[in-house]
Amino acid sequence: MLFEQIATGGCQSYLVGCTDTFAAALIDPELSQLDHYLALAAHHGVRLRYLIDTHTHADHFSATRELARQLGLPVVMHRASPAPFVDMRIGDGEMVALGKLRLQALHTPGHTADSMCLRVGDRVFTGDTLLIGGTGRTDLPSGDPRALHDSLFNRLLKLDPALLVYPAHDYKGRSHSTIGDEIASNPRLQKRDVGEFVQMMDNLNLTMPTHITEALRTNMSGGKTVARLLAEAGASVPFMSLEELKARVEAAEDDLIVLDVRERDAYEAGHIPGARLLPRGQLELRVNQDLPDPTRRILTCCELGYISTLAAATLRSMGFMRAVALDGGMKAWREGGYALKAGREPS
Numbered sequence: 001m002l003f004e005q006i007a008t009g010g011c012q013s014y015l016v017g018c019t020d021t022f023a024a025a026l027i028d029p030e031l032s033q034l035d036h037y038l039a040l041a042a043h044h045g046v047r048l049r050y051l052i053d054t055h056t057h058a059d060h061f062s063a064t065r066e067l068a069r070q071l072g073l074p075v076v077m078h079r080a081s082p083a084p085f086v087d088m089r090i091g092d093g094e095m096v097a098l099g100k101l102r103l104q105a106l107h108t109p110g111h112t113a114d115s116m117c118l119r120v121g122d123r124v125f126t127g128d129t130l131l132i133g134g135t136g137r138t139d140l141p142s143g144d145p146r147a148l149h150d151s152l153f154n155r156l157l158k159l160d161p162a163l164l165v166y167p168a169h170d171y172k173g174r175s176h177s178t179i180g181d182e183i184a185s186n187p188r189l190q191k192r193d194v195g196e197f198v199q200m201m202d203n204l205n206l207t208m209p210t211h212i213t214e215a216l217r218t219n220m221s222g223g224k225t226v227a228r229l230l231a232e233a234g235a236s237v238p239f240m241s242l243e244e245l246k247a248r249v250e251a252a253e254d255d256l257i258v259l260d261v262r263e264r265d266a267y268e269a270g271h272i273p274g275a276r277l278l279p280r281g282q283l284e285l286r287v288n289q290d291l292p293d294p295t296r297r298i299l300t301c302c303e304l305g306y307i308s309t310l311a312a313a314t315l316r317s318m319g320f321m322r323a324v325a326l327d328g329g330m331k332a333w334r335e336g337g338y339a340l341k342a343g344r345e346p347s
C-alpha cells in the first residue's frame, strides 16, 4: 500500500494508493495544501480516484470540493453528510474499491452525525472519532456524546488492538497510535460508563474553533471561502503599486481613471487627487453612465485593497479590459504620506 501522511498545522490528511494498479485516494484533504497533494500523487506516479472526507469539518477548509472540480473526481462521504456536492454517499460496512485495496467505512457518529472511520489493511483512519490521547469534541453541530460513546466502545474499540490509528488531527506532531494503546492510555477512554462519559464530554469547556462559521458554511455547501473569492479575483486582474500610481498622479496622466470604490464619507475625508467616487455597492448600476469608454485604463482603490480587487475583477468581467487594482489601499497610501484631497472633485 502506498501511504503518505500530510500534516497541516494540527490537521492530518492522507494519500493512500494501490501499488499494483496505482489508483489512489485522498482522505481529509485541506484547502491550503491543494498543490502539495497533486505534487505528491505525481511524485508517486499514482492517479487519484476518490476524494474522501471522514466527516463535515468545522475547523478547517476541506479541499475535496475544489479538487473534485479541478480533476473531475467523485467526493465520497457518509450518507448522513449534509453537503449537496457529495457524489458517492456510503453507508456502514460498505467499501470504496481502490485498485486492489478496499477502504471499508465504519459509521461512527458522535463528533458529527456523518462521522465515519475507514479501515484498510493494517490501519484505520479514525477521522475525529478517535484521536491520539483524545476524541473529537461533541459540542459542535450534530455532535452527540452518547453516540460517540456507542461508536467508540461498541464499535471502534472492538476492532483488532493491533490496528494502527491514523486520526484527522494531532496537535503534538505524533503520526499514529494503535487501538490497543488508546484503550490503555487515552484519558478520554477511561470513563467507560455512558453517564460518566457524557458528563465528561459535556464539561470540556472548549473554545470554539477559529473560522467555525466559515468552515461549516463552505464545507457543508461547497461555497467559497472569503480568501478563495479574493484569490480568484486577484488572479484575474493586474495590480499597480502605490509608488507607480503616485508618479502617475503627480504627472497628471489623463489616460488613467482612478476610481475610489469606498463610500462617500470615506472618500470626502481624503482621496487620491483626481480620483472619482463610485462606491462598490453601486458599481454595476452606474458603470454605463460613469465609465462610457471600456478602452480606458481604470485603477480601483479602496481602504485595504480587497474590495478594490473585487471591483477590478467585476469591471474586467464586464468588458473593461484595462481595469487594474491598487496593490494596497488608501490606508497604505495615507501611511506612505502621499498626497490626499478632501471634499469633492470638480465634476
Ligand SMILES: [Fe+2]
Pocket: 055, 056, 057, 058, 059, 111, 128, 136
Ligand atoms: Fe472534525
